[in-house]
Amino acid sequence: MSVTHVRRLAWLNAATSAGVLEAPTAQDEPGSPAEQRVESPRVRIELATLEYDDGTTELYQLPLAYYRSPQERLEHALVGQWTDEDFGEAFVYDALHDRNATIWWLRAFEVEHHDTDLWFHRLEGHELDLDTRSTLFSGEQSNSSVAFGDDSLMKVFRKVTPGRNPDIEIHDALTRSHSEHIAALYGWLEAPAHGSDEPLQLAMLQQFLRTASDGWDLALASVRDLFAEADLHADEVGGDFAAEAHRLGVATAEVHDALAAEFPTATWGPAELSDLAEAMKRRLDEAAAVVPDLAERRDALRSAFDAVTSVTEPVVVQRIHADFHLGQTLRTVRGWKIVDFEGEPAKPLSERVRPDSAWRDVAGMLRSFDYAAHAVEADVEEGAQIAYRAAEWAERNRTAFLEGYVEASGRTPDDGLTADQRVLLRAYEVDKAVYEAVYEARNRPTWITIPLSAIARLTEPPADPSAQEASN
């Protein structure tokens, strides 16, 4: 892999609406040397093209802060020292680590303007707090997020592709339709792409949900509470999560309804369902090459996928979240919010925005409850009792989520899911577990038992009632 080209966009300090921007005051940490306090950086977004051995390329965004002198406080973010043809001799830092640089994005977002090749778009209805300090999020994420005080959050997309970024597109539509379950979009930044009529969408600015708690962390805390109580059931402990899981199901259905109202929908018949089964089987074959354990269950897995061809009712498809799990949910005082509508970042853009059944998202969340229970189980002493209680927690919350979803969507009879829906949901769950097996093999090998155990359960042959009777 090598960097084959670097494209330099306009200096961000120049990309301002005339008369709006004044040079911000440098905001160094107290106690830093006086000579460092006076220098303000020049800030520029650069786009690096990476070429892989097979000839494919990817474009990555690098926001950089240029200084004349070294900045001790930014040592951890030093990118290098070089001579830039416009700036001259420079010490160059990752700009998102530098609040004297990030302030330029915030100021530029104050009003909509297109003065250079940086186009700042704004939605009406929120006056930005410009008198803030920025904080770069430190958690593990694919992109980079910077909070501005208590007011706004900027997500800078690291890997960029010409075309509408689904995270911006969906936040834009759901903000305009006043959805309660997202953080409102305040604006976004884009630049023209070379060789495409579609823009490169580089960043989005949205409402910062300052006091929100991550759904994954809340779920883990609930499982820990259960395990701390030696012999109680999931519904008997203070940290029971089922009411939250139910509310999350309702919120998910409401977001699906809003997406169906804002974006085109279609219906799948036998031909599209057959394509779906084939796509799942292809993904399985690719996955089995990475995780050999999957090959042992190939027949059972394939039959879960083939079952979707027996679905008799037409399947409505629409825009969905497409990478839905507890880590994409935030519990606020005003209920559940859903974040990160980018889809699976590894997939090409055209696949990520393709309409799909909402059951794919539901399946993603069901898998996530299974993950939460078993991730905590892995941290405690092994035993049949703890395994039973983990399974009980997962089942209770999966059921509560599904009930909330079904009740709010009003699409299903009172007695639960239809046979068609059950088949689809199972196929999507199995497909997700296959994807997870590869994800864990590559990223967290000690967690691979979580999706593999789920696959074993999901592909177990149904209990034979006659054998049961014979043994009684």
Ligand SMILES: Nc1ncnc2c1ncn2[C@@H]1O[C@H](COP(=O)(O)OP(=O)(O)O)[C@@H](O)[C@H]1O
């Ligand atoms: N509007 C928001 N307010 C507060 N935290 C948020 C907001 N949006 C996302 N987050 C949190 O920021 C982190 C990264 O967000 P995410 O959109 O998932 O980024 P990525 O696309 O890089 O995975 C997550 O921990 C998420 O919970």
Ligand SMILES: O=P(O)(O)O[C@H]1O[C@H](CO)[C@@H](O[C@H]2O[C@H](CO)[C@@H](O)[C@H](O)[C@H]2O)[C@H](O)[C@H]1O
């Ligand atoms: O980085 P993303 O959030 O887009 O998603 C990837 O990473 C997720 C892990 O953070 C991974 O999710 C899997 O692990 C979760 C627990 O860490 C669990 O809640 C999910 O159910 C499970 O799929 C996700 O699959 C991957 O795309």
